[in-house]
Amino acid sequence: MSRARPQHPNVIVIFTDQQRWDSTGAHGNPLDLTPTFDDVAQTGTHAAQAFTPQPVCAPARAAMQTGQYPTTTGCFRNGIPLPEESRTLASCFGDAGYTTGYIGKWHLADSDPVPAHQRGGYHTWLGANILEFTSDAYRTVVFDEDGEAVMLPGYRTDALYDAAIRFVADHAGTPGVDASPPEPFFLFCSLVEPHHQNEIDAYPAPVGYEERYRGRWMPPDLAALSAEGGTAHRHIGGYWGQVRRVDEGFARLLDALRSMDLLDNTIVAFTSDHGCHFKTRNDEYKRSCHDGSIRVPMALCGPGFDGGRRIEQPVSTIDLPPTLLDAAGLDVPSDMQGRSFLPLVQDPAAEWPDDVFLQVSESEVGRVIRTSRWKYHVTAPDADPWHDASASRYVETELYDVVNDPHELDNLAGLPSHRAIADELRERLIQRMVEAGEAAPAIEAAPAQPDARRHVDPYVHTSSWKPARFGHQPRTP
Structure with a gap:
């Protein structure tokens, strides 16, 4: 028996950390790391040229939450909290009657646990400000709404996907039991992988995964520049292993939506905050103008995005907040500086600028x-x-x-x-x-x-x- 649908679609964002666009088969990676992402890109909507507006964690995340450039929010580098008065995705969806939830890495506060007033307006919370500092690959420590530490079992990516599936199940309603449709939900699930673990400067993949990919294919820019320095040869196996596990979790989440009869009424967006060049362009992993640092994967599925659409024009992750609101049938705040690319999904010939703008800080x-x-x-x-x-x-x-x-x-x-x-x-x-x-x-x-x-x-x-x-x-x- 199919359950009653909420008036507006549910919305889920899967946000990885430091994932290059060419980690995906949709962009030519030959290692079959991302069959789930690739399928969504093929059958849903693929933004083939997607970029971050700022190649460092906090500024990219501030832009993703607000649809505003880092110089507008003031979060132009790490360590600057998102202003409490900022109107976020949680604010917009919450005001429209959505239940909103945040899981994973935040990086827009000034402490852990993140105080309630620095959580961007999300109703439910299971996260940490700098999750790679409170956890490691097999010890995931996050904080709940009361600021209490919670240890989630399993590999960190799996632990966060499990929490996301529990959130969906808790807010899906029960078919044949609920007389009225449940409130729609907006869930932001922010993973750490494939980011390095800072204190050891390594990319710890699940047990056995690094060995699968060590010494195999490497993107041409890394292959060319690693002879002059960088850490790609040392780290690429673990990095690819992390990407593979992220995609496997993505498949589990989509299967959970399918099993709860929610897949056809849930918009799911997958993207990342920035890329990774493995210290080949400067003395760390991002904060440069190069595509290895700024270009990210982006694909969406669900209402308005199914049908095998491909966007060829450059788009930015700052465009994703207005796009999600637009696709959910909600008003886009006038102060958002991103632009909904839903018209491009509906008509590839729609007017759209052939450029994206980026700001770079810290380096x-x-x-x-x-x-x-x-x-x-x-x-x-x-x-x-x-x-x-x-x-x-x-x-x-x-x-x-x-x-x-x-x-x-x-x-x-x-x-x-x-x-x-x-x-x-x-x-x-x-x-x-x-x-x-x-x-x-x-x-x-x-x-x-x-x-x-x-x-x-x-x-x-x-x-x-x-x-x-x-x-x-x-x-x-």
């Missing part, structure tokens, strides 16, 4: 614009990355042609042949910074690096060029 005060073709990165040489959220002066630092150089090994910044491209991207970046609430900065050109071998055909390489119909000449840019 630098940096700004990035990433299009389908180009990556343009500037840094502020006079700014303190731990104290300054933004700057008035930046210098061009990196320019990549990510179509012809997808592993970002050839920095084109300063080449006269690419000056026109850099100038156009500079103006686009300034525009995006202003739209995000920042003051328009001065951006200085990179020092010239003459290279007579380079030539850019404006018809082919300007980002504003669009293919002409057969029989017509392309317009002059």
Whole structure:
């Protein structure tokens, strides 16, 4: 007997930590690590070019909860609590009658246990501010609504998925017994894996999993750069093992929804806060402009997202909050700076900008614009990355042609042949910074690096060029 449906769909977000986009088979990983994610990407909606707005934990999480840029919330680096007055996903769904729950890593408070007033408005709570500090792979310690420590059994990823399944079961109602449909629920399940365990600087996978993947396939950027340094060869086996277990838990969650007759009325979104470059771009794992640091997996299924849709345009995880609200039939707050990509799901030709904007902190005060073709990165040489959220002066630092150089090994910044491209991207970046609430900065050109071998055909390489119909000449840019 099928149970009565709530008026609005349930919504679940699975949020991993430090997961590269190319850890998934949908993005070409040959190790069969993510069959569940890959199936959702194929039969649901796959955001093929998804990026974080900030490649470090707390700022990315603040953006995910609020739909606002880190410089707007003030959480531009780790260690800055989310302002208590922030309107979060929990606030929006809760005000609409949803039961809201949070499980796992928070990283938006200033202590553990997280005080009630710093929990973003979630009704039920089973989490820790910095979960990798309160737990390890086989000892998961979180805190409940009363601030009491709770130890969850099993491997950490499994323990958090088990808690998520219990939450769903507790709020699903009983078919044939409940006279009225249960309240819809919004659940945010935030995993630690595949993040490293800080105190040992390692990626502890479940027993036996690291051995499966040690010494096997490695993404080309890591393979190319590991000879110069980094930890990819040492850590990749454990990292892949963690990714595999995350996907197995994802399958269990979907099976639980299916068994409770909830799968067809539950939107499930899977994504990550940022990627991981294994110290090949700087002296740690993220906080850089490169795709290894900023590009993430993203797929959704459920009402409005089923049917095998693929979004080719660049989208940001800052766009996910308004998208989820929009798909649930709720109003999107006007102060959200992300943009619902539900129109793209419904119509691939819908209007959408061909770029995403990123802010970088802690390692630098940096700004990035990433299009389908180009990556343009500037840094502020006079700014303190731990104290300054933004700057008035930046210098061009990196320019990549990510179509012809997808592993970002050839920095084109300063080449006269690419000056026109850099100038156009500079103006686009300034525009995006202003739209995000920042003051328009001065951006200085990179020092010239003459290279007579380079030539850019404006018809082919300007980002504003669009293919002409057969029989017509392309317009002059």
